[in-house]
Amino acid sequence: MRVLFIGSRLFDDVYYYLKEKNVYSILTESNKDAPHLDLANEYHIVSRGMDEPYNIAVSENVDAVVPLIGIDPPLMDVAIFKEKLESEHNIPVIASATSVIDITSDKAKTKSFFNKHSIETPIYKIITKNNLDDSFTYPLVLKQGEGQGGKDIKICHDLDDIKQYLDEFDKAICEEFIEGSEVSVEVIGFNGEYVPLTPIYKGETTLDGVHPLNKIKYGPFESELITNDEIKEIAFKIAKNLSAEAICEIDFIFSPKNSKLYAIEVNSRPNGTRYLTTATCGISTLLKLVDMACGDFSTSKTANEIKNYYSCEIPIGNFNGTRPNEPIKSFKNNTYVVHGPEGYERITLRANSKKDLNNLISSLKLNK
Known part of the structure; x- marks a missing residue:
């Protein structure tokens, strides 16, 4: 069994298991100084993006691809790569498709998805500098459509807090603060x-x-x-x-x-x-x-x-x-x-x- 792994940062979570399952591991990584490269059977330093991993998956005749990417920005590229590799070469990529990433990578689309499927979610609206009024109930939460780990999230206690946030961002998701x-x-x-x-x-x-x-x-x-x-x-x-x-x-x-x-x-x-x-x-x-x-x-x-x-x-x-x-x-x-x-x-x-x-x-x- 030959499996291509994309990204080395999380590879130490799985490498020992590959030995148990007799898996030959091939690793691609865009950072030559990244950790855990030597844990794979072989590795390739590649340019950012999915073009080179695609070519390696095909040329190395791998049985499957497992992306080990724990950050959001590359996920849509991975999803596109998945659909292309699976359709053109029938090599499975263990990741979600573009339709999923389109929703989950955008917090506003995720909220809309929750509402569509009758899943409870905090009340929200999209605000800009041009549609501000003083009818908000405080405290409230402002966030951007993209981001993880609490990035670009602000808890606001008054209208001045909101205005300060919108000095940095053109628009925001405005959400009720839930205590719990x-x-x-x-x-x-x-x-x-x-x-x-x-x-x-x-x-x-x-x-x-x-x-x-x-x-x-x-x-x-x-x-x-x-x-x-x-x-x-x-x-x-x-x-x-x-x-x-x-x-x-x-x-x-x-x-x-x-x-x-x-x-x-x-x-x-x-x-x-x-x-x-x-x-x-x-x-x-x-x-x-x-x-x-x-x-x-x-x-x-x-x-x-x-x-x-x-x-x-x-x-x-x-x-x-x-x-x-x-x-x-x-x-x-x-x-x-x-x-x-x-x-x-x-x-x-x-x-x-x-x-x-x-x-x-x-x-x-x-x-x-």
Whole structure:
């Protein structure tokens, strides 16, 4: 089995699994100084874009392609590449199609999609300098159609805040501020079938706009007002109506005030909650992409593999303790993994109970 992987940054999450499955890995990367290049059987430094990966996929006679791209801007190029390679050479690309990326890469289109399919989402409208009035209810949230990780999001408390934001941007999505719990669900999709994984708690919404990477997160999400099965049912509905493929992460806010779950956005790519998802339910979404490429994926088998652990992710800056065993990004031989760039590392831990999890945090001196 020969598989082409696009992008090296996340390759250390999967390389060890490729050896188990006897997969010959070919890696393309546009940055010659990128990490993990030497983990592949062979690699090629290419220009940005999909032209050279396309030619390599054909010339190397690969069986499948797995894009490992965790940022939004290249996703439409990848989707176009997918449709061309599949139609012209019948080589499967494990990623979502252009119709999906067109919706999920534009937050306004995503909101429209939610409304079309009767999925609860915060009330919103598009504003510009020319249609401002003073009829807003504060606080409110302004954001751009594109962006990830909290980029270009501002919480406004008065009209002056809005005007300042529109001095920088021509227009904005203006959305009601929902007070509640941020929840994410990863959904695996393949051939029109979907498996929503365990909902992850990502902290409470805040008026000071704390960056997601600076929050302590837990799995699974717990509430007396809504069950995880109810959340997974809505995530399933979103993924199925999108016809999403591979991985999508769906972000929600649950408001205890009115017991409503609001869909916020969909990310059609590997995402930052993947370690917590793996820790909590035992399913690595990136390894499932490899299974899809190898023709070994089954939604029913994946659903039956889901376990129930307790997990926590803590931002630590730099980890000074004992590093995890090889493979360092796997929970196979570890109770915790360390990930993220130097100075911004995070540790994700898992245990069989809350008590065991707290003891593990204490033993590593991570109490916060």
